[in-house]
Amino acid sequence: MEKKSILVIRIRGTINVSKRVEDTLRFLRVDRNNYASIIDDRPDYKGMLQKAKDWITWGEPDVETIKQMLEKRGEVPGGNRLTDEHVKTQGYESIEKLAEAIHKGEVEINKLEGVKPFFRLHPPKKGFKRTVKRPYNDKGELGYRGDAINELARRMC
Numbered sequence: 001m002e003k004k005s006i007l008v009i010r011i012r013g014t015i016n017v018s019k020r021v022e023d024t025l026r027f028l029r030v031d032r033n034n035y036a037s038i039i040d041d042r043p044d045y046k047g048m049l050q051k052a053k054d055w056i057t058w059g060e061p062d063v064e065t066i067k068q069m070l071e072k073r074g075e076v077p078g079g080n081r082l083t084d085e086h087v088k089t090q091g092y093e094s095i096e097k098l099a100e101a102i103h104k105g106e107v108e109i110n111k112l113e114g115v116k117p118f119f120r121l122h123p124p125k126k127g128f129k130r131t132v133k134r135p136y137n138d139k140g141e142l143g144y145r146g147d148a149i150n151e152l153a154r155r156m157c
Contacts, residue, residue: 003105006045007061007149009036009121009156011132011141017055024052029110029118034156036073036119038066040105049144053135057142059149067099072157073119082115090115121156 010030014022028048029037038061039045049058061069074082074095084094090112092098101107110117134140136148145152 004041004060005066005103005105006039006041006049006058007036007065007153008039008049008056008058009149009152010034010056011128012055021052021055024048025055028052028056030056031118032120034121034123036069036121036153036156037117038069038102038109040108053143055142057136057145057149057152059145059147061103061153062147062150063096063099063103065150065153066102067096068154068157069119070095070099073121075116075120076114077116086114121153124152124155126155 008028008030010025010033013033017025025031028039028045029035049056070082076082076086082095087093087095087098090098092101098107102109109115128141130139130141132141135143136145137143
């Protein structure tokens with residue numbers, strides 16, 4: 001079975017979050033509002049997504065979205081931007097090749113040495129289109145959204 005990558009974005013704050021859900025959000029590496037992380041689709045993560053579904057949105061990103069996030073919002077410790085030179089020390093030719101490897105599930109971003117495993121994003125340009133208190137299929141922004149995550153992530157980069 002082929003592994004897929006899943007982009008998780010936190011869109012609600014910490015008010016009224018139970019301790020168990022707060023821990024789950026920390027394990028997903030989305031500690032704060034507008035943080036994003038890329039995980040794979042193993043069953044452990046699927047259960048965590050369901051537990052935290054009232055605070056996050058997720059879906060399958062394409063290679064272009066992952067590349068844009070790595071270029072614009074990828075960080076190394078010290079707060080510096082992720083560069084092609086730093087990616088070459090990891091054994092990849094460019095940020096584009098790294099994005100393809102993450103998309104295919106060949107490498108997890110948290111296993112890369114010296115790369116922060118999360119992205120600090122801006123709030124979306126022109127705001128959220130719907131309410132952040134309802135699920136995506138019910139005229140809201142929360143929960144699973146499939147390929148529509150790409151459009152949101154690009155507005156937040």
